[in-house]
Amino acid sequence: MYVAVKGGERAIENAHAWLAEERRGDTSVAELAVAQIREQLSLAVNRVMAEGSLYDPDLAALAIKQARGDLIEAIFLIRAYRTTLPRFGATNPVETGKMACDRRISATFKDAPGGQVLGPTFDYTHRLLDFKLTAEGEVPEAPTAEPRHEPTPHITEFLQGEDIIQREPESEATPGDLTRQPMSYPSGRDIRLQSLTRGDEGFVLGLAYSTQRGYARNHAFVGELRIGTVAVEMEIPELGFAIEIGEVELTECETVNQFAGSKTEPPQFTRGYGLVFGQTERKAISMALVDRALRWRELGEDDLGAAAQDEEFVLSHSDNIQATGFLEHIKLPHYVDFQSELELVRKLRREAGVEEVREAAE
Incomplete structure (x- = not known):
């Protein structure tokens, strides 16, 4: 047993060394810097x-480099590092x-108050490979544009002024924290939104696509994407007021959804909401669509049996770290488990007379 353990240990060390070599790639090519990835x-x-x-x-850029571009592995590294950080408040x-x-931008009002700002987006580009990017040298400088600094009102505020969109209930309660509390069902919308914003983009996108194809019957307009x-800002007890400690880039999406009304709610528009770190608009839109699908119970809608309406299914399977861990553990040694399964199948075959039938046929 000791020899087997030492042999396995050497194999793992060699695998790590080989991984480092593969990560670096051809040494005649300049190494990719973290700043370049960022x-x-x-x-x-x-x-x-x-x-x-x-x-x-x-x-995040360092994690991507270490993971050789495997984004789920990079997310795993960041999650693991996050657990080591102190919490100040x-x-x-x-x-x-x-x-x-x-x-x-808004897909509901052409002349949206505050204006439409297209920004940096692939939406209006031709999906053709740009071979100029393979050439070395400076890229032509793009026109500079200052971001909008004055307050930009949300589109839904204007619909709310006409009282034709559902009003979000105000609450003074402190939202739950999914990183410190285990998931429980049924969960509040605060926990659902946290789970969706941490969820795998591909999984949430697939669920959102299913709602557009009729599974949940939630026809949506992008009321606003910003x-x-x-x-x-953070409250400092010693000062008695809040101070700005930094800034973050966010993507926010509010959808406007049709709603014919129910026994408890009049006909009106309803909302879906998505908020994600960075420029992550596909994820934010998907999140808003799934958020709206999960609100069927509070709006008195029928349960259509759609996957995107099943809270436990959505929230239990959206986290790619949990999914990866459970999926990839099956490639680790399961020798004892398999041997027990093998013996069971052999026993069942003997009891069923399969072996005798096969020998007679031969």
Whole structure:
């Protein structure tokens, strides 16, 4: 047994060394710096920060480099590192209405108050490979545009003024914290939104797509999608007031959904909501669609049996770290378990006379 253990240990050490060699790649090619990943692969960095629940572009870029571009592995690294950090307190809720918007669009109103700001987006590009990017040298400088710094009102505020959209209930209760409390069902919307913002983008996207194809019957309009920076403020007990301690980039999406009314609610529009670290608009829109689908019970709608309406199914399977751990553990040694299964199958075959039938056929 000792020999087997030592042999396995040497094999693991060699695997680690080989991994480091593969990560580095061809040494004749310049090594990729963390700063390059942070600045030029920013959308990957944003996803790692969002699903890792830690806003730090440098650490996210480092995790991507260490994980050889495997974003789920990078998210795992960030989650693990996050658990080692001290917790100093909680900040005040951010004011997204005061966001300095780099991008702000509405699919519901052409002349939206505050204007439409297209911002940096792939939406209007041709999906053709740009071989100019393979050439070395400076990229042509893009026109500079200042982000909008004055307060930009939310589109839904204007619909709310006409009282034709559901009003969100106000609560003074402190939201729960999914990172410190285990998930329980049924869960509040605060916990559901936390779970969705940490959830795997592909999984949440698939659920959102299912709602658009009729599974949940929630036809949605993007009332507003905005991307920009917001100030983060924290109450300092010694000072007696809040001070700004930094700023974060966020993507916020509010959907406007049809609602025919129910026994308890009049016909009106309803909302879905998504808020994610960084420029992560696909995730924010998907999150808003799934959030709306999960609100069927509070709105008195029928349960259509759609996957996106099943709270326990959605929240139990959206976390890619949990899913990865459970999935990948099956490639680890299961020798004893398999031997017991093998003996059981052999016994059942003997009892069923399978072996005798096969020998007679031969």
